[in-house]
Amino acid sequence: MSAASPLPAYQRVKRYVLDRIQRGAWQEGDAIPGEEALAREFGVSRMTVNRALRELSDEQIVERVQGSGTYVAQQKYQATLVEIRNIAEEIAARGHRHHSALHTLERCKADEVLARAFGVRTGRRLFHSVVVHFENDRPIQVEDRYVHPDVAPEYLAQDFTSQTPNAYLMRVAPLQGVSFVIEAVPPSSHVAKLLAMSSGEPCLVLRRQTRSMGRVASVAAMWHPASRYQFTGSF
Amino acid sequence: MSAASPLPAYQRVKRYVLDRIQRGAWQEGDAIPGEEALAREFGVSRMTVNRALRELSDEQIVERVQGSGTYVAQQKYQATLVEIRNIAEEIAARGHRHHSALHTLERCKADEVLARAFGVRTGRRLFHSVVVHFENDRPIQVEDRYVHPDVAPEYLAQDFTSQTPNAYLMRVAPLQGVSFVIEAVPPSSHVAKLLAMSSGEPCLVLRRQTRSMGRVASVAAMWHPASRYQFTGSF
DNA sequence: GAGTGGTCTAGACCACAAT
DNA sequence: TTGTGGTCTAGACCACTCC
Numbered sequence: 001m002s003a004a005s006p007l008p009a010y011q012r013v014k015r016y017v018l019d020r021i022q023r024g025a026w027q028e029g030d031a032i033p034g035e036e037a038l039a040r041e042f043g044v045s046r047m048t049v050n051r052a053l054r055e056l057s058d059e060q061i062v063e064r065v066q067g068s069g070t071y072v073a074q075q076k077y078q079a080t081l082v083e084i085r086n087i088a089e090e091i092a093a094r095g096h097r098h099h100s101a102l103h104t105l106e107r108c109k110a111d112e113v114l115a116r117a118f119g120v121r122t123g124r125r126l127f128h129s130v131v132v133h134f135e136n137d138r139p140i141q142v143e144d145r146y147v148h149p150d151v152a153p154e155y156l157a158q159d160f161t162s163q164t165p166n167a168y169l170m171r172v173a174p175l176q177g178v179s180f181v182i183e184a185v186p187p188s189s190h191v192a193k194l195l196a197m198s199s200g201e202p203c204l205v206l207r208r209q210t211r212s213m214g215r216v217a218s219v220a221a222m223w224h225p226a227s228r229y230q231f232t233g234s235f
Numbered sequence: 236m237s238a239a240s241p242l243p244a245y246q247r248v249k250r251y252v253l254d255r256i257q258r259g260a261w262q263e264g265d266a267i268p269g270e271e272a273l274a275r276e277f278g279v280s281r282m283t284v285n286r287a288l289r290e291l292s293d294e295q296i297v298e299r300v301q302g303s304g305t306y307v308a309q310q311k312y313q314a315t316l317v318e319i320r321n322i323a324e325e326i327a328a329r330g331h332r333h334h335s336a337l338h339t340l341e342r343c344k345a346d347e348v349l350a351r352a353f354g355v356r357t358g359r360r361l362f363h364s365v366v367v368h369f370e371n372d373r374p375i376q377v378e379d380r381y382v383h384p385d386v387a388p389e390y391l392a393q394d395f396t397s398q399t400p401n402a403y404l405m406r407v408a409p410l411q412g413v414s415f416v417i418e419a420v421p422p423s424s425h426v427a428k429l430l431a432m433s434s435g436e437p438c439l440v441l442r443r444q445t446r447s448m449g450r451v452a453s454v455a456a457m458w459h460p461a462s463r464y465q466f467t468g469s470f
Numbered sequence: 471g472a473g474t475g476g477t478c479t480a481g482a483c484c485a486c487a488a489t
Numbered sequence: 490t491t492g493t494g495g496t497c498t499a500g501a502c503c504a505c506t507c508c
Contacts, residue, residue, distance in 0.1 A: 035475070047497070047498070050477090064476090065474085066474070067475065067506035069475080070475080181466070181467045183464075184437045204417070204418065226419035231418075232415065279479085280478065281481095282496095283477085286478095301486050301487075301494045301495065302487035302488075303494080304492090304493060304494080305494080
């Protein structure tokens with residue numbers, strides 16, 4: 001049984017290298033043959049081998065060092081990627097109704113914690129919003145967000161019942177980076193009330209800091225009642 | 236102010252296209268200029284433009300259709316990827332000591348919940364392990380795991396103080412897929428005791444189901460004391 | 471200086487889509 | 490048939506590492 005359509009040459013090279021690594025013939029950290037050698041071996045041009053090795057490098061199968069060589073990458077540790085989506089889309093994907101209520105939209109001054117998070121001096125003016133998101137009329141998330149005015153000067157003029165703060169920020173400020181924490185903590189009495197939680201129930205909290213235009217653009221805490229919310233995913 | 240090191244040509248093309256899309260000049264679904272046109276415009280060869288567009292395609296910024304053209308991709312919804320690592324490596328990365336204690340290692344029978352999770356009949360024999368992981372001698376995770384015997388027949392003969400169940404399974408059974416849930420729930424009294432938790436404190440729980448060799452290979456719950464554990468990440 | 475990867479060219483032939 | 494992307498070549502020059 002021969003292949004109906006012969007594999008492109010760069011994919012043949014990829015498969016060859018992958019195979020050697022998976023069989024253990026080439027171990028972690030080993031140097032593998034150079035572009036020229038592989039090109040000769042396969043009877044293809046160096047560009048073709050280059051593409052194969054570049055893609056393997058993108059896939060973290062090998063590591064390439066200019067002036068030195070190509071090496072089998074260290075084995076990736078097992079990692080699970082959890083995808084955290086925009087709350088409105090997440091609810092819509094479940095086939096439920098989403099709406100949100102604006103609770104707070106104001107100027108405020110950075111306290112010590114916020115000043116450190118944003119990398120600004122204490123007392124710096126910031127924007128602050130608190131939006132409650134509902135799934136089928138039950139509160140499911142309190143989004144407590146601080147925004148750097150330089151990144152979104154018109155933040156206070158937005159209608160956050162028709163567009164989530166998230167969606168607005170994504171539109172006006174290209175996202176450069178994100179860091180975050182998921183934790184389980186007791187809610188403040190204020191949050192507990194907004195989420196109509198029973199006493200003693202913890203919150204599942206996602207704290208997220210986004211960077212844009214070289215600054216910390218936004219610091220947000222998303223509070224969810226633990227009895228009604230989970231982060232899920234698969235791959 | 237000129238660039239100290241001129242950007243490679245393919246990156247200049249990428250930036251140009253990205254810029255147009257981010258400014259909204261080219262909207263979702265729009266066709267963008269072809270390789271030949273961009274090559275003329277930038278005074279570079281078609282291969283150089285090809286690399287730029289191929290990378291943008293890999294990054295899901297554009298979509299390329301052979302015989303038709305290159306189009307601006309549909310906007311990705313905002314998603315945050317949380318990386319959940321092997322507990323032993325995670326602790327080591329923090330510069331702390333990891334060790335684990337084997338609490339249970341036995342045969343058991345699938346109850347209704349497990350049978351459904353594994354897709355087997357109730358009463359099917361399964362393997363069961365409970366391992367407690369310590370960070371600097373404080374318990375940080377209870378790993379409660381069920382394993383399909385067909386996938387890892389030698390499971391009960393392993394020494395899980397020298398190798399985590401996770402690492403063992405990764406080695407003997409190629410991973411095909413994972414699905415999981417992160418939630419905050421009160422611990423059972425048993426788990427609370429193993430983790431030396433104060434009463435009333437919730438657990439941050441990762442439940443994970445892995446598939447291998449066409450079956451559900453393993454169903455695990457990782458219990459962490461909420462006061463001492465968070466999931467974190469960045470990109 | 472020799473060897474390696476990083477990039478680039480100016481062509482080429484092919485598969486496929488739109489017409 | 491024309492235009493598009495997919496792949497490939499046989500060179501080339503450069504930056505970098507290692508000896």
